[in-house]
Amino acid sequence: MAGEILYSGLGDLRLAETLSTQFMLLLADRNWLGNHPALFDAGDVSGTGSTVVKIPQIGLDGYDAAASAAESGNSANVALTDTSTTVTVARQTLARETSGLAQITDPGFLTSPTWANDAFGAMNARMTNMITALMSGFSSSVGSTGVNLSVANFLAAKATLAVNNALDSTPLAILSSVQMADLMAELATTSGGAVQFLQATADLVQARGIGFQGQFLGVDLFSSNRVPTANAGADFAGGMFTRGAVVTAFGTPFVEDPTQQVAIAGRILFERDRTARTDLTAYVSHFYYGVAEGQDLRGVAIVTDA
Amino acid sequence: MARLKESAGNAPTTAGGVNLGSTEAAKPASISTRIPTAPFVLTQHPQLGWYVFEGKIRPDLRRKALDPGTNGATLHSKAAALVAFREKGLSVLDNITAEYLVRSEVPGGAHHHFRWERLIPGTTASRPDLDGYGAWLDTLVARGHLRPPTPDALYGLLGKLQRENAKPEVIAVVEAALAEADVQALAVGDGVTL
Numbered sequence: 222m223a224g225e226i227l228y229s230g231l232g233d234l235r236l237a238e239t240l241s242t243q244f245m246l247l248l249a250d251r252n253w254l255g256n257h258p259a260l261f262d263a264g265d266v267s268g269t270g271s272t273v274v275k276i277p278q279i280g281l282d283g284y285d286a287a288a289s290a291a292e293s294g295n296s297a298n299v300a301l302t303d304t305s306t307t308v309t310v311a312r313q314t315l316a317r318e319t320s321g322l323a324q325i326t327d328p329g330f331l332t333s334p335t336w337a338n339d340a341f342g343a344m345n346a347r348m349t350n351m352i353t354a355l356m357s358g359f360s361s362s363v364g365s366t367g368v369n370l371s372v373a374n375f376l377a378a379k380a381t382l383a384v385n386n387a388l389d390s391t392p393l394a395i396l397s398s399v400q401m402a403d404l405m406a407e408l409a410t411t412s413g414g415a416v417q418f419l420q421a422t423a424d425l426v427q428a429r430g431i432g433f434q435g436q437f438l439g440v441d442l443f444s445s446n447r448v449p450t451a452n453a454g455a456d457f458a459g460g461m462f463t464r465g466a467v468v469t470a471f472g473t474p475f476v477e478d479p480t481q482q483v484a485i486a487g488r489i490l491f492e493r494d495r496t497a498r499t500d501l502t503a504y505v506s507h508f509y510y511g512v513a514e515g516q517d518l519r520g521v522a523i524v525t526d527a
Numbered sequence: 528m529a530r531l532k533e534s535a536g537n538a539p540t541t542a543g544g545v546n547l548g549s550t551e552a553a554k555p556a557s558i559s560t561r562i563p564t565a566p567f568v569l570t571q572h573p574q575l576g577w578y579v580f581e582g583k584i585r586p587d588l589r590r591k592a593l594d595p596g597t598n599g600a601t602l603h604s605k606a607a608a609l610v611a612f613r614e615k616g617l618s619v620l621d622n623i624t625a626e627y628l629v630r631s632e633v634p635g636g637a638h639h640h641f642r643w644e645r646l647i648p649g650t651t652a653s654r655p656d657l658d659g660y661g662a663w664l665d666t667l668v669a670r671g672h673l674r675p676p677t678p679d680a681l682y683g684l685l686g687k688l689q690r691e692n693a694k695p696e697v698i699a700v701v702e703a704a705l706a707e708a709d710v711q712a713l714a715v716g717d718g719v720t721l
Contacts, residue, residue: 236583259589311596354592360572453660454644
């Protein structure tokens with residue numbers, strides 16, 4: 222037999238590879254916190270005259286207990302205690318730039334909607350990076366270096382908040398995925414179901430943010446691989462905190478030219494910047510955001526084995 | 528008859544005489560795949576900042592991220608952030624950052640980490656040098672960067688470890704140190720005798 226038409230012989234009629242119409246995302250931690258109520262949003266700096274927001278802390282509503290006095294004795298003045306926390310907003314940015322030829326040959330992957338979604342994901346990742354970086358900074362801590370996170374550590378963290386009068390709202394624990402797995406393993410193998418873990422539902426994930434794992438002992442659990450290491454990399458430094466430990470602020474971007482700019486979710490300025498001479502088109506996004514540690518005693522670092 | 532050329536995975540292909548390399552394939556396998564992170568300073572709380580590390584009581588240092596938008600830092604200055612840390616009563620090791628802070632190139636930027644944390648190329652894992660880190664921690668008190676723990680701080684540490692059901696050998700280290708500490712400070716209270 223001869224003259225068969227074989228695939229391997231059709232070098233001018235077939236291609237070595239064709240591009241799929243679908244693509245896969247490269248692996249990354251895309252969990253984000255959303256607007257969890259444990260984050261204290263100090264608001265918008267737009268039009269305030271400063272990039273810094275000062276949040277007063279005032280000793281009211283039970284900070285000072287009333288004292289007894291004799292029937293006709295003087296009521297002594299009680300001094301008002303105050304302090305403050307500040308948060309500074311700064312520009313966070315992402316730029317992508319493509320050539321005309323790259324755009325012409327693109328089958329639909331790298332279009333302006335792709336870059337808009339990319340900007341949204343990038344800013345969420347940046348926000349999560351900035352917030353998780355604060356976990357290792359709390360002065361109070363639980364856990365032992367080189368030892369897996371245990372239920373006892375978790376309870377001790379909650380107890381520390383209670384001792385500090387900080388357990389007045391739903392706490393949020395931000396743990397690395399390793400810490401989360403250690404906690405789940407301990408729950409599954411040692412507690413015998415005596416303590417209940419409330420698995421996150423789709424609705425709750427929608428409301429609390431991707432990465433929300435559920436609730437354990439009244440504490441919302443969030444897992445992220447953006448949690449930093451501690452002790453020369455031997456451990457992860459997650460944390461548990463209540464509203465006021467982490468303060469955030471933002472700036473609303475100004476859309477000057479709606480034909481080239483759009484404010485995504487009202488917070489991210491996404492714009493197209495065309496350079497005709499070099500046939501390059503840049504998609505640049507800016508997000509004005511700041512985070513800071515507020516009341517230190519409202520947070521506990523959870524430092525356990527990496 | 529023209530033969531079809533087989534392409535191997537991410538190997539560069541050609542089109543119109545131009546080499547089309549994959550950026551993923553072009554990434555050097557010699558660097559860590561960790562995410563970029565902010566530079567930081569180490570701080571210590573004089574009372575709460577102690578722990579048992581590698582069998583000894585040592586300063587428990589906290590990373591404070593310093594990046595524009597984080598902890599009051601801006602592109603131009605980190606001074607406000609450092610002042611704020613000191614106002615909170617923390618000891619700030621900002622004058623010896625070169626001793627502990629290093630940056631490594633990672634995809635998308637720089638990863639800032641401890642000098643004693645060796646990043647393993649091609650992975651997000653690292654290998655810690657615990658002996659080296661412990662030895663450096665010991666020098667902080669010896670060189671006067673930090674004050675030694677007070678008996679009150681040790682007493683607080685003991686209570687914390689007991690609440691967390693820490694290992695008996697860890698608790699024993701603190702008990703021994705507390706026994707050796709100046710108990711005079713505990714015997715004399717701060718209050719006024721009535």
